[in-house]
Amino acid sequence: MTASHAFVYVGNAESNEIHVLRLERQSGDLTLVEKVTIPSVAKGNSTPMALSPDHRFLYVGTRGEPMVAAGYAIDPAAGTLTHVASGPLADSMAYIAVDRTGRFLLGASYPGNKITVNPIGPPGTVRPVQQTLPHHPKAHSILPDASNRHVLVPTLGNDRVNQFTFDATTGMLAPTTPPSVQVKDGAGPRHFAFHPNGKLVYVLGELDGSVLRLRL
Numbered sequence: 001m002t003a004s005h006a007f008v009y010v011g012n013a014e015s016n017e018i019h020v021l022r023l024e025r026q027s028g029d030l031t032l033v034e035k036v037t038i039p040s041v042a043k044g045n046s047t048p049m050a051l052s053p054d055h056r057f058l059y060v061g062t063r064g065e066p067m068v069a070a071g072y073a074i075d076p077a078a079g080t081l082t083h084v085a086s087g088p089l090a091d092s093m094a095y096i097a098v099d100r101t102g103r104f105l106l107g108a109s110y111p112g113n114k115i116t117v118n119p120i121g122p123p124g125t126v127r128p129v130q131q132t133l134p135h136h137p138k139a140h141s142i143l144p145d146a147s148n149r150h151v152l153v154p155t156l157g158n159d160r161v162n163q164f165t166f167d168a169t170t171g172m173l174a175p176t177t178p179p180s181v182q183v184k185d186g187a188g189p190r191h192f193a194f195h196p197n198g199k200l201v202y203v204l205g206e207l208d209g210s211v212l213r214l215r216l
Contacts, residue, residue: 007033007079009058011047018047018060018072020079036081038062038070050096050105057084057124059105063092069105071124087126090116095141095191100148104171108139108153115139115153115162117171131172136162140190140206145216146198150176154189154203161189161203161214183212 008021008030020033038047038060048061058072058081067089072081091112098105098120105126107116117131137157144151144166151173153162160180164173183189188207194216195202203212 007074009049009051009081011049011060013047013063018049018058018081020081022079033079034081036072036083039083039086048093048096050098052098052102052123053100054102057102059096059098059126061089061093061096061107067092069096069118069126071120071126073124084124085126087118088128089118089126090114090129090132094139097143099144099166099168099171100146101168103168106142106144106151108136108142110138110140110156113137113139113157115142115173117173119171133173141192143192143194145194150216152192152201154192155180156188156190156206159183159185159187159189161192161201181214183214184208184210187212 006023008023010019016038018036021030022033023030050059060070062068068086069089070086071084073084091109093107094110095108103120105118113136115133115136116129118129119127121127136155140154140156142153148168151164151166162180163176187205189203190206192203199216201214201216
């Protein structure tokens with residue numbers, strides 16, 4: 001990424017590829033740089049991706065068998081990707097995110113109704129899952145806050161936003177008290193974003209087309 005341009009990464013499940021695009025900041029034009037095939041996986045129906053905090057690595061989750069997180073090193077000048085390693089995921093993930101230390105990969109599994117944490121060994125290398133939290137119906141997204149001490153997970157299946165404390169040393173999640181916030185019935189909370197002020201959270205209600213505002 002430079003002052004004049006940046007790079008955009010698009011996961012394409014049907015072709016099993018990542019498209020690398022160059023974005024010209026001034027004009028907004030996109031130019032294809034390369035197409036990268038995700039190695040040794042079957043085609044799935046989604047390709048969740050997560051960027052490391054230092055923007056040096058891209059992690060790509062697959063939802064076809066085998067379910068893996070493929071790590072790629074990013075060339076800072078060209079934006080191109082080099083495969084580093086692939087590590088196992090515990091289930092099909094709707095969403096993955098890297099914590100702010102770059103040492104843990106957080107996952108939300110919609111079909112598996114679970115939340116997971118995988119350690120990241122050497123950069124770009126995802127290790128086997130170290131924590132699995134079941135009974136989170138249709139978990140749809142997961143993100144740490146700016147402090148890296150709290151993690152939120154909306155679950156569409158029970159109209160809740162689940163909240164956890166996060167230990168950045170061990171990578172372990174623990175439910176807070178209370179463990180969740182109930183939102184409007186039938187809203188179907190899915191994706192969310194933290195406000196830059198760190199005090200508010202905006203949650204998309206997929207099923208009723210709403211945007212919910214929560215105080216953090």
